[in-house]
Amino acid sequence: MPLIALNKPFGTICQFSQHDTRASLADWVKTPGVYPAGRLDADSEGLLLLTDDGALQARIAEPRHKLVKRYWAQVEGAVDETALKALARGVDLGDYVTRPCRAEFVEPPETLWPRTPPIRYRAAIPTTWIELAITEGKNRQVRRMTAAVGFPTLRLVRVGIGALDIFALGLEPGQTTTLPPRAPWDGIA
Structure with missing residues (x-):
């Protein structure tokens, strides 16, 4: 049950399938079977979380959880x-x-x-x-x-x-880190 934080670079699309003119998540994330919990458009950058846990993905992404x-x-x-x-x-x-x-x-x-x-x-x-x-x-x-x-x-x-901050994680564009799946972040786990 990995939870991965990515500093999504500008111009990267939030999908794993390859694109003719843009980078995709596959260019930065090598862990198989994970999917983004929410999206950032290609022109946006910064913190993106990916997981293979559907309940956690919903907890992060769905507006009803007010994260x-x-x-x-x-x-x-x-x-x-x-x-x-x-x-x-x-x-x-x-x-x-x-x-x-x-x-x-x-x-x-x-x-x-x-x-x-x-x-x-x-x-x-x-x-x-x-x-x-x-x-x-x-x-x-x-x-x-x-x-x-x-x-x-x-x-x-x-x-x-939530309580995750991209600067505290120390991620440069394109870098990832694996997070504990049950950490005490507000409302995530």
């Missing part, structure tokens, strides 16, 4: 308190309204690895780093939320799942 996932988003523009409060209250995305979440400013992270390729840089347009802690994780949710309040996401990194 917190933390994201750092670099967004285009100078985010103000009004936008941050709107994100925290929940955002109407047209097809659903997001649950309330924690939204706060973070300093440009020095501990974060460089992205390859780097995001576009525009001298005349500032960027802001924010942290969102959500319990849903629907398709492209964080990107849709920031865009809905007027600040498109340029870079998105999942930095935590």
